[in-house]
Amino acid sequence: MRDLQACVLSCMRELDALKIPYSKNVRFVVNNRAVSRLGLCRKAPNGFIIEIAAVLLDERTDERTGLRDTVIHELLHTCRGCMKHTGKWKEYAERVNLAYGYDIKRVSPRAGGPVPSELLPKPVYTVRCLSCGAVITRQKRSALITDTSRFRCAKCGGRLKVEG
């Protein structure tokens, strides 16, 4: 699990450097429920509450395009007049994108949808069947990867070879 608080502080330092006036009265909470959105910012009596989907703290997701992008996206909503993805919010998002190479969008493709595939762990190992060309991917260095000759293609029974 990633350290949400450490990430939040580091994102805040990036916004400080650009003099973006986000609110310091923000409480971050991790949302462990089924993910319908990755982040959510709402007004609270003394500031804001930002919910971050637990999946973003999973080490297998991409920290930059997942967690950091979402934290900054939501922090920008705490700026005055920035609850929508227009006007000042959009201006700040563009400033952050330019300065640090983020891809914070006015309308996030991930808002409201299931966790997008680009955030999910990427396969690291690829095994190809020498007969039919079927491809198998694995995240971990399992026996299939270290001892490939013991295995056969599930589709055609052909021999397998690790690629890359």
Ligand SMILES: [Zn+2]
């Ligand atoms: Zn938003």
Ligand SMILES: [Zn+2]
């Ligand atoms: Zn095959």
